Amino acid sequence: MRTLQFGAVLLGLLVTGSAMAAQPLAAEQFTVESLPRASPHWVYIVDEAFANEIDARVRLFDGDSYRHLGQIDAGFNPGVILSPDRTTTAVATTYFARGGHGTRTDVVEFVDNTSLTTIGEIVLPPKHAQLSPAFSILSYSSDGRFVYVSYITPAASFGVLDPGNKTVLSEIDTAGCVLVLASGRNRVSSLCDSGRLLTVTLDEQGHEAARALSDVFFDPDSDPIFAQAVPTSSGYVFLSFLGQVHEVDLTGPQPLIHAPWSMVGAAEKGHWRPGGQQLAAIHGALGRLYVCMHSGGEGSHKEGGSEIWVMDLKTHHRLARWPMKSLNIGPVSAVQVSQDAAPLLFAGTDHQAVAVFDALTGQLRHVEKNLGQSPWLILNP
């Protein structure tokens, strides 16, 4: 059948003389693309556009085809998060009435992830935490019923939103503790300057039902933890400036804080450090922690990684050191890993590129250079 068709095509060509005299190209239809079925290898890359900071955007990028699939506007200093069912992207941001100046409107916009159209918004009080780039500024409850948005005015609090009815339900004072680390259906933890976690439990109406402070589990003076919490199935992992790993279990009513362990050996301590923007990622099923590491001293905690270290979360052993320098992609400021069985590691670099690696072997697969000014926050559905 295949052969027959081929013969018919060839005959057709001969009959009409040649390719050039074949039927002219048909008129094309004006269309708008819809997205194909979502892949575990898609990433949502937040470009903060730092030199044009009112024009941040999220780029949807396919780690297999290396195609740009679409874009979501993100305004000024956005927080970006996907809904637990992956159907929606929420963007908490600020718009000014006159582009770069004028009255400030803070808003959470909801974008449908199949059409990339804005399907609604919730206007906030002008308190949205304007951080750059954005970590745990915005989060969803595990059932998707609540959205939490971090406020800093500089007083710290958070808003509880109802994404279904597009309303603000409440504002909860966090007594100086910041960010919204969601856990379960109705709990939000914030990081405190005292080295503790504040956990607020909400009632069904999204109002405060209870609050609890954890024990002190880190020292903000001698070895602060990065605020960039890495989510796990049971809570979050925090890294300290000196390379300690703090695992926090938030499945119970009271946080369970595991004893910290160190990524760096005694000889490396104080020399090799984690650093960057989105400086670590975890593959849940493999139990692997990927960290941007560099050699530096005090004050170097935002330096991108010259290496990516792969740590085993169970054994606490270092499985690999992947050097970046020879790849000429620049220091790595952001890492993210897909959660499937053939995982990809995405690395946002100081050279404004995103590199795609095999997350099992560290083999470089692709370097994508058209990802805007500052592709330093990468979400993976």
Place this chain on the structure above:
Amino acid sequence: MRTLQFGAVLLGLLVTGSAMAAQPLAAEQFTVESLPRASPHWVYIVDEAFANEIDARVRLFDGDSYRHLGQIDAGFNPGVILSPDRTTTAVATTYFARGGHGTRTDVVEFVDNTSLTTIGEIVLPPKHAQLSPAFSILSYSSDGRFVYVSYITPAASFGVLDPGNKTVLSEIDTAGCVLVLASGRNRVSSLCDSGRLLTVTLDEQGHEAARALSDVFFDPDSDPIFAQAVPTSSGYVFLSFLGQVHEVDLTGPQPLIHAPWSMVGAAEKGHWRPGGQQLAAIHGALGRLYVCMHSGGEGSHKEGGSEIWVMDLKTHHRLARWPMKSLNIGPVSAVQVSQDAAPLLFAGTDHQAVAVFDALTGQLRHVEKNLGQSPWLILNP
């Protein structure tokens, strides 16, 4: 006296032990800079920020000190013009309610040129001509009483504004002719597809009093003129794609159109062409025309200049060809010249830099690289 003071200082140093033990630096005052007295060598450089197009801005840059003096927000596809007395910058632009999307608000904003603060605005109908970059989108009457703003919806018209009272006075249909080339106290000319100029005369209230069409003075099919009119003391100079120079005198009630002359010799014709964005500038007192020229064919009219040609407007002789290639600044897409006796030529390049030349000799003085994404419209007060 000087010697005595020096000795006293030295003694003081010895007395207090050393430089390090001298008086510590005093506390500094929190201040906002005000601009020094304006210089003829200041330029207002419009950066269209093409990859972040809602975030265009105007940079005030000093061609002597090479300092950045300040910035004016300019929104999306702006028209920018200085008032005749140089005290005000007017910006006609579009803002969206949600940064990159949402309801469109078109507005002319007025910025005080000594403080660079916005001192008022006029909201327009959502018709402002969104062109990129902006030429003759916005202009002032010679006495500063009227501001004209070009509308394209795609129907063509223009608005007459009262900058004193911050109101829209009228909208005048231009029957398909576009842009606002101001002349005198109350006349506006627009370019027509027929190869003519339409000139509308306004009454004291800013309404149409009369209109007149010029003779056909160019052929839009065989040799169109660039829309980028270069102002002169008596009207405008237009260049054609093939290098013809059309001078139009608008001082009288009826346009006086001079016979065109050619910048290119017979051997060069069709090979050497003008091209770029702001492709020509005139020094009035010297009677010199500076033009971005390149070697190319049909369709190359937006290519930047590999050379800048200096033409004598009286004799029509070419005074100089200044090659750009060896300077490594990229093709020149925009030129502007200061109007003083020691004039500077400013050249915006495709490499996102602005080069400063001695406009008399062509000697390169400086290359400024921090001028945003697309510094291709340069205003000189």
Place this chain on the structure above:
Amino acid sequence: MHALDRLFEKSSRSLAQRTSRRSFVAVLGQILTGSILLPLLPIDRVSRAQAASPDSAQARPPHQAASDDPQNCEYWKYCAIDGYLCSCCGGSSHSCPPGTAMSPITWIGTCHNPSDRRDYMVSYNDCCGKTSCGNCECNRNEREKPIYRLSRNNDVNWCMANSDSNYHCSVSVILGLADQ
């Protein structure tokens, strides 16, 4: 003369008006050996095939293939486009990225397709309603005219009449053969 031969001769004659005999013969040889079947596919399928290849964005196509690559500014349909190529932004050479809207107003141009040596009328539309894409900036200006000839101009924001009028990227849509 055999019917098939007559047909062949007729079409080869019209072809000869547009190309040299030598290149025609060479191409015919390739057809007969089956070696250039791929380029005979409608250009759109070629583009999809390229886009699906895992390193299409990384491996820039060789110079001679630029006019066949919808992610390349030299693609034949883009002969007077000015802006960001939608094919690098989640759309294709003739479709808008998800979540944007095509401008209802537009301008019409003519581009020559070197693959079939025909001139096509194309419509340059902008895709609207999101902030600028920023990928694959492309500025070509064959037969483009200044703003006073609006229907041949690419300096204006063709999203101007959309309800959401921000410019995102540009497409070039085949309308049909250009007038002979």
Place this chain on the structure above:
Amino acid sequence: MHALDRLFEKSSRSLAQRTSRRSFVAVLGQILTGSILLPLLPIDRVSRAQAASPDSAQARPPHQAASDDPQNCEYWKYCAIDGYLCSCCGGSSHSCPPGTAMSPITWIGTCHNPSDRRDYMVSYNDCCGKTSCGNCECNRNEREKPIYRLSRNNDVNWCMANSDSNYHCSVSVILGLADQ
């Protein structure tokens, strides 16, 4: 002991706590020969002198002078600044560009001035109300702390409480000597 000697000894002792004897002696020698009078000027005058020089922006200062150049990220006062240097945007190391407003809230840090070997308390303020300047991006983080220690953090937009809260650029203002 002569009174002048006593004074000298006292101040040299306190100095010795912060620097090595060898560098102290070397600097003293330069003072006695008059060769480093210029650095004794208040740092602000040095910056103005450099800014007035016609090619200050072009001729990047040599590496060793970076800590004295307010248009350089290595300038001593910028030890934990994150953003665009206002001195490249129409302001100075401690003043905002025309038309912007200084943030009333801010964070306080400590920087070491190598010119006088003293530690100064500085206030990192943002200048607000215009779109990002984009010149002289600078990110240094000495003693900077994460967002939960807000008063030592440079990731947050300190323009947040301004009526016009867009971020334009950053300054570092000397408040006085740091606590000994």
